[in-house]
Amino acid sequence: MTELARQIVLASRPHGRPAPENFRLETVPMPVPGAGELLLKVRYLSLDPYMRGRMSEAKSYAAPVPVGGVMEGGTVAEVVESRRPDFAPGDLVLSYSGWRSHALSDGTGLVRLDPAEAPVTTALGVLGMPGFTAYAGLKIIGQPKAGETVVVAAASGPVGSAVGQIARIRGARAVGIAGGARKCALLREAFGFDVAVDHRSPTFAADLKAACPDGVDVYFENVGGAVWDAVWPLLNRFARVPVCGLVAQYNATGPAAGPDRLPQLMRDILTRSLTVRGFIQRDFAAAEMPAFREEMGLWVADGRVRYQEDIVAGLEAAPEALIGLLEGRNFGKLIVAVA
Amino acid sequence: MTELARQIVLASRPHGRPAPENFRLETVPMPVPGAGELLLKVRYLSLDPYMRGRMSEAKSYAAPVPVGGVMEGGTVAEVVESRRPDFAPGDLVLSYSGWRSHALSDGTGLVRLDPAEAPVTTALGVLGMPGFTAYAGLKIIGQPKAGETVVVAAASGPVGSAVGQIARIRGARAVGIAGGARKCALLREAFGFDVAVDHRSPTFAADLKAACPDGVDVYFENVGGAVWDAVWPLLNRFARVPVCGLVAQYNATGPAAGPDRLPQLMRDILTRSLTVRGFIQRDFAAAEMPAFREEMGLWVADGRVRYQEDIVAGLEAAPEALIGLLEGRNFGKLIVAVA
Numbered sequence: 235m236t237e238l239a240r241q242i243v244l245a246s247r248p249h250g251r252p253a254p255e256n257f258r259l260e261t262v263p264m265p266v267p268g269a270g271e272l273l274l275k276v277r278y279l280s281l282d283p284y285m286r287g288r289m290s291e292a293k294s295y296a297a298p299v300p301v302g303g304v305m306e307g308g309t310v311a312e313v314v315e316s317r318r319p320d321f322a323p324g325d326l327v328l329s330y331s332g333w334r335s336h337a338l339s340d341g342t343g344l345v346r347l348d349p350a351e352a353p354v355t356t357a358l359g360v361l362g363m364p365g366f367t368a369y370a371g372l373k374i375i376g377q378p379k380a381g382e383t384v385v386v387a388a389a390s391g392p393v394g395s396a397v398g399q400i401a402r403i404r405g406a407r408a409v410g411i412a413g414g415a416r417k418c419a420l421l422r423e424a425f426g427f428d429v430a431v432d433h434r435s436p437t438f439a440a441d442l443k444a445a446c447p448d449g450v451d452v453y454f455e456n457v458g459g460a461v462w463d464a465v466w467p468l469l470n471r472f473a474r475v476p477v478c479g480l481v482a483q484y485n486a487t488g489p490a491a492g493p494d495r496l497p498q499l500m501r502d503i504l505t506r507s508l509t510v511r512g513f514i515q516r517d518f519a520a521a522e523m524p525a526f527r528e529e530m531g532l533w534v535a536d537g538r539v540r541y542q543e544d545i546v547a548g549l550e551a552a553p554e555a556l557i558g559l560l561e562g563r564n565f566g567k568l569i570v571a572v573a
Numbered sequence: 574m575t576e577l578a579r580q581i582v583l584a585s586r587p588h589g590r591p592a593p594e595n596f597r598l599e600t601v602p603m604p605v606p607g608a609g610e611l612l613l614k615v616r617y618l619s620l621d622p623y624m625r626g627r628m629s630e631a632k633s634y635a636a637p638v639p640v641g642g643v644m645e646g647g648t649v650a651e652v653v654e655s656r657r658p659d660f661a662p663g664d665l666v667l668s669y670s671g672w673r674s675h676a677l678s679d680g681t682g683l684v685r686l687d688p689a690e691a692p693v694t695t696a697l698g699v700l701g702m703p704g705f706t707a708y709a710g711l712k713i714i715g716q717p718k719a720g721e722t723v724v725v726a727a728a729s730g731p732v733g734s735a736v737g738q739i740a741r742i743r744g745a746r747a748v749g750i751a752g753g754a755r756k757c758a759l760l761r762e763a764f765g766f767d768v769a770v771d772h773r774s775p776t777f778a779a780d781l782k783a784a785c786p787d788g789v790d791v792y793f794e795n796v797g798g799a800v801w802d803a804v805w806p807l808l809n810r811f812a813r814v815p816v817c818g819l820v821a822q823y824n825a826t827g828p829a830a831g832p833d834r835l836p837q838l839m840r841d842i843l844t845r846s847l848t849v850r851g852f853i854q855r856d857f858a859a860a861e862m863p864a865f866r867e868e869m870g871l872w873v874a875d876g877r878v879r880y881q882e883d884i885v886a887g888l889e890a891a892p893e894a895l896i897g898l899l900e901g902r903n904f905g906k907l908i909v910a911v912a
Contacts, residue, residue, distance in 0.1 A: 492831010503851040512842040
């Protein structure tokens with residue numbers, strides 16, 4: 235009897251919205267660790283909007299997943315076999331093992347996790363990549379000052395909720411945008427946003443304007459699309475726009491209809507002295523990760539920063555869960571409990 | 574016999590390209606300085622692209638000139654009458670007197686000029702607002718590093734020529750864009766650009782690409798339009814785009830035809846970690862003016878930074894000269910010798 239491992243590969247590239255048939259669940263022989271290697275059993279898989287980008291061939295900041303290749307992703311895993319002196323069975327690690335039940339590792343890039351310090355799933359959310367995205371994007375680019383207005387969309391997600399809470403810690407006013415009454419209630423009640431605005435409302439643009447009587451000083455851009463259209467006219471002189479995602483555009487299949495608004499954007503960047511700056515969180519890791527671990531660790535421990543997780547069960551649930559994430563169907567940080 | 578002064582007012586707002594009838598030359602009684610005032614005789618009037626913005630009603634970073642109001646502008650003037658202890662007849666000053674032959678001043682904002690230190694017209698160009706725009710935009714936003722490629726358009730103008738020369742002092746490669754063979758020769762021969770590219774050539778985009786084999790790290794944006802379109806695909810990861818002008822768009826009369834390229838721009842800002850930041854030079858004056866005066870003063874004095882002036886004679890020549898400036902017909906810093 236051979237033990238088997240499972241993995242999900244990119245079966246084909248999506249055109250627009252990904253569909254279940256773009257993914258394929260495969261059963262493969264259990265990997266066997268060689269000298270200096272570990273066998274990891276994946277416990278939790280993080281699902282994040284950037285994964286849509288990896289499914290496409292379009293040039294981006296990272297190479298696409300090849301068709302037939304295992305989908306990439308951050309994971310929390312348990313060491314089940316070790317041929318290394320520095321790891322023992324039972325150790326929990328943050329790894330980038332992808333969408334699979336088991337993986338080999340030579341130890342490179344693994345971060346040991348201590349479940350006594352914080353629930354290990356937080357390494358995929360508030361204390362991991364999404365939390366760091368919020369922290370570094372605000373610190374380096376957004377630079378909110380006391381009394382300023384910070385707006386963020388997808389505000390019930392792991393990046394947005396951290397942006398709002400950090401903005402408030404910095405003394406700014408936090409305006410969160412989310413889809414639907416339940417998410418908006420979450421923003422106010424769990425995350426302490428000053429105002430929550432529902433982007434599904436037919437009066438969304440007017441609601442947002444009313445929520446920002448002094449304009450917008452920082453817009454943390456992670457969605458684009460109609461939310462950007464509503465925020466844009468509200469941007470104050472010297473406003474900063476850290477751009478870390480554009481999830482509303484990820485499923486676009488061709489050029490957008492005119493008129494061409496690029497000249498108007500450049501004009502506003504000029505006349506309002508705007509800063510629009512894209513970033514990938516890992517480019518800030520060397521400079522900011524130690525400060526993030528210390529500050530965010532304290533804030534999470536003392537409850538000043540709260541988080542919400544949406545955990546789905548089973549590796550086979552990952553494709554539908556990612557499709558739903560791209561449409562805003564998750565509530566909080568989306569995680570697959572693999573094992 | 575009453576002495577008369579002359580001034581040019583905004584007769585009407587232009588629709589698109591300004592025309593001579595948008596301006597009106599008026600003769601008015603000679604102003605008489607009151608207690609604490611000076612009478613200035615304007616010697617030189619600076620013409621700059623921003624003036625097109627002041628002729629429009631559209632919201633910008635500065636209030637428009639009212640219809641019937643005197644056109645604004647920086648000037649070099651001579652004190653001809655003084656009722657202040659701190660200025661004497663014969664003193665030369667940098668003032669913001671506008672398009673007129675004579676003006677009153679209470680001394681506010683005047684900067685004394687020493688013709689022994691540098692030709693006084695440089696206070697309107699390389700050692701004045703345009704030079705400072707280049708200096709501060711590069712220092713604060715562009716941040717060129719040794720070996721990087723810096724691209725600037727309108728490169729024979731006072732901002733562009735300073736950008737290229739400062740970039741080279743910082744160890745970067747300077748690629749200048751200008752219209753026509755004569756300006757391109759000026760870029761290479763007078764200003765020392767590594768490459769000059771003619772934007773009137775039918776192969777402009779390909780020529781620019783060939784001139785930037787390692788891509789573009791800093792694009793100093795002062796024109797927009799077709800030049801932006803050619804630079805955009807060449808921007809490297811982490812490229813910086815200081816935006817200080819969009820002269821190619823200033824005469825636009827309506828929305829541009831589609832497709833809408835805004836989503837693509839935001840996507841590139843994200844995936845290439847671009848920084849696009851608008852600025853008005855005066856916002857950097859408090860922090861950077863002393864360093865500018867010292868560094869740029871030295872560079873101009875020792876010939877490391879050269880400049881070119883295009884001087885037209887007579888206040889009445891100002892409207893045609895500004896219209897020409899907006900179409901790139903000037904060669905170097907455009908100045909009206911008023912008196």
